[in-house]
Amino acid sequence: MTDYMTTTTELPPYFFFPWFLLDMGLTLTAKLAYALLLDRARLSQLNGWTDEAGRVYIIFPIEKIAEMLGKSMTTAKNVLAELEAAGLIERKRQQFSKPNHIYVKLPDGQKFSRP
Incomplete structure (x- = not known):
């Protein structure tokens, strides 16, 4: 059974999908x-994972990316190459x-407000 969302409904965990995508x-x-x-x-940023230049980085094995996307290792590698x-990304x-x-990089001049 599903319920309608109300103003007091607790939302499940989620992540943001940037509009520019x-x-x-x-x-x-x-x-x-x-x-x-x-x-x-964002989690790396909160935990202070930065390199010597102060850039935030993540460590995310390809196997885990493939698993989370429900895709093969080959697809995960291709997706990372596409994003690069x-x-x-770099x-x-x-x-x-x-x-x-x-x-993870952000496009130059990108506005981060909703359209």
Whole structure:
């Protein structure tokens, strides 16, 4: 059974989907992945995960990204490549056996208010 939402309804956990993604020529899976990565970046920001230049990074294994998206490892890799080509993320290799850092980027001049 489902209930109607009221002014006092407690909402389930969710993450934000940036409005600017709607206008970008990305696959739907890439848009969803970006929203997921942006949510993780917010947590890294709150926890102070920054590099020597003060840039926030996330550590998010491809296996976990694929699992959360309900997609294959190949699709997850392709989506990360799509986001990197669009300039929305940057991946930095770390030393041997250390996980890569993913930097989530925001488009230049982007306004963050609703249309």
